[in-house]
Amino acid sequence: EDQVTQSPEALRLQEGESSSLNCSYTVSGLRGLFWYRQDPGKGPEFLFTLYSAGEEKEKERLKATLTKKESFLHITAPKPEDSATYLCAGVNFGNEKLTFGTGTRLTIIP
């Protein structure tokens, strides 16, 4: 069964303190690895898609990377508005469903 595991569950950082969020996956025949951001009481908002090991995507203070077994979301010099839950999801070639991890709740303290 496909599985996506995220760590840590929660992370508190001072404003400007860089860090990384981890997503490890066991998705047979991985077709794509996705990152979403979810604010409290809202639906997830798409951030990145990664297709192959070695691929990197960047958006503002966020950079997503992918290896054969895991993905990292690096956040550089975060600001309070980056506080949210970050969700990782995988999809395989066999179906069209996203398998989500439980997320990392990120809090940036001013």
Added chain:
Amino acid sequence: DAGVTQSPTHLIKTRGQHVTLRCSPISGHKSVSWYQQVLGQGPQFIFQYYEKEERGRGNFPDRFSARQFPNYSSELNVNALLLGDSALYLCASSSLWGVGTGELFFGEGSRLTVL
């Protein structure tokens, strides 16, 4: 342009009752997916519809059903509600028949509480 809209935003039901949740996708999007998100967990796939046909189903009991209408809006129905059905129900639309690039556009969800 309007995003994905869901209704109702909040509702409270008692065990054994039936609920219908509604979703209107982004204009021009023909694919709608439903996800269940229990508090503190990631979303879990329930159904996907494309061009009014079911294209995928997750591991949910037959109490859960859905349909898509000619205008591409969708309904999720849950019968014989259980306490464990309490969750945020998310609808997502995309312009592609499948997950494709992974850019699903989610609505803000319908929060269901079962007492």
